[in-house]
Amino acid sequence: MGSAYKRIVVVGGGTAGWMAATALATALPAHTVELVESEEIGVIGVGEATFPAIRNLHRLLGIDEAEFLRATQGTYKLGIEFRDWRVRGEHYFHTFGDLGDLSGPDCLWGHFRRLDDASLGTLGEQCLPSVMASMGRFQGLASEENKPFNYAYHFDAVLYAVFLRKLALQRGVRRTEGRVVDVRRRADGGVAGLKLADGRELAGDLFIDCSGFSALLLGRTLNEPFIDFSHWLPVDRAWAVPSEPDGTDMTPYTRATALEAGWAWRISLSSRIGNGHVFASRYLDEERAREQLLRQLDGRPLAEPRLLRFTTGHRQRCWVHNVVGLGLASGFLEPLESTSIFLIQSGLGHLIPVLQESPAPGAAEIEHYNTGMTRQFERIRDFIILHYCLTARRDSALWRDVASMELPETLAFKLHAWRQAGVLHQYAWEGFDAHSWLAIHAGMGHWPERADPGLEELTRAEASQALRQRRARFAAVAAAMPSHDAYLRRVLAR
Ligand SMILES: Cc1cc2nc3c(=O)[nH]c(=O)nc-3n(C[C@H](O)[C@H](O)[C@H](O)COP(=O)(O)OP(=O)(O)OC[C@H]3O[C@@H](n4cnc5c(N)ncnc54)[C@H](O)[C@@H]3O)c2cc1C
Known part of the structure; x- marks a missing residue:
């Protein structure tokens, strides 16, 4: 003791x-x-940019959402849009929502893959917050129980x-x-x-x-x-700069665009846009990284870019x-x-x-705490590597290297389980659930090699109808919601 x-x-x-x-x-x-x-x-x-768990903290601390958003120039975040990660010109969402059953005869992604029908749209259209994000809509939750999606904030x-x-x-x-x-x-x-x-x-x-x-x-x-x-996550620098709002609606999601030697973030706050370029100095010098950031801003920079170094x-x-x-x-x-x-x-x-x-x-409690934190860092590390290692880009040294790097064993096992058996394996202390892992696999076009024979319990016509109905329902639900700007204005006026 x-x-x-x-x-x-x-x-x-x-x-x-x-x-x-x-x-x-x-x-x-x-x-x-x-x-x-x-x-x-x-x-x-x-x-x-934050993660939905922050709302639990705010609840425990008794923080009023409107007061917090007013004080921090905050906006709502439904997830992240990844642009150009698999190949240039493609994009996908990882939002805080679910993608239906993940296994068994009703496995949603299983049927989606089995049907392989372009008229069904993307898997993201089967996830309500991804549909809301793509339409720029937002609405708070009626209750914390049985919530149809989750959300976080930008501030x-x-x-x-x-x-x-x-x-x-x-x-x-x-x-x-x-x-x-x-x-x-x-x-x-x-x-x-x-x-x-x-x-x-x-x-x-x-x-x-x-x-x-x-x-x-x-x-x-x-x-x-x-x-x-850093041998798995080689980025070690970031330029950060705020810019003027570009006159369009505030996006209820973070944008992460893959660039030559890293990626750029774009975050809408109620007063400005936050931007940054996270890059690996091994592949790109600081000055060129700064230029790349400034070149892709949507509005005028409001300050000199700031350089941050990290490992x-x-x-x-x-x-x-x-x-x-x-x-x-x-x-x-x-x-x-x-x-x-x-x-x-x-x-x-x-x-x-x-x-x-x-x-x-005493020592046992301290060790337990340390083991838990180490595992969390490792699990999140693996999840982040997933975004890189599945790339099909070969247009610059960073992308070529991350596509062929040796992976941590824990991640290699997960990739194997997914490819061989369609299993989204979860370890203890995961930061991201199986729906999040699926969103990245799907967004990066990485699918299991075989279909589960159990899916045959549903005919192709039945499966197709279920997917079409879910997609149409989410499109209708999102279309009936206010725009993110309108909803936020209403909350801020409370
Ligand atoms: C490029 C970049 C982008 C990021 N984006 C995100 C994001 O989108 N979402 C997210 O969750 N996190 C993000 N982070 C991480 C996030 O910035 C930090 O986790 C968060 O701000 C917490 O920082 P901190 O309080 O640990 O450190 P700091 O903000 O650096 O605070 C350190 C404090 O210690 C004080 N201090 C230091 N030395 C002394 C001393 N000798 N005496 C007295 N006081 C001292 C300083 O004055 C300061 O008050 C990002 C980080 C980087 C680098």
């Missing part, structure tokens, strides 16, 4: 720091929570941290402005206190390292090794002694599926119950 954690100190006031402080203060009212941040250093200021990352900060301070979090310049260690190697540039010291029992890429405690102080994923991977352990790393301090996978904020939330979702159950978590 370790020593009791009563005083929690959060280092860093970016998205991770303020999410952690707000959640900890809400869930653990008997603890003291203090956050130290440095305006001089600032926050990374990117991270505009301004800097405004989100400010929004959470206000909430955290209301919930009793103490904020200290200051730069941490040194760390006082405990005899067992843990952290006893943080020394600030002005001479003050912050003592604590548990330290949450949310210091961003500098990983002040987990990396610089405790030297926890970094597990490098994909994670700390071997995210919880070491009395330090838990969250956010960029614990690791980073490229932002293709908007999973960083989700991983912060997931870390908190596992940490908080441990702290609620035991005032002094």
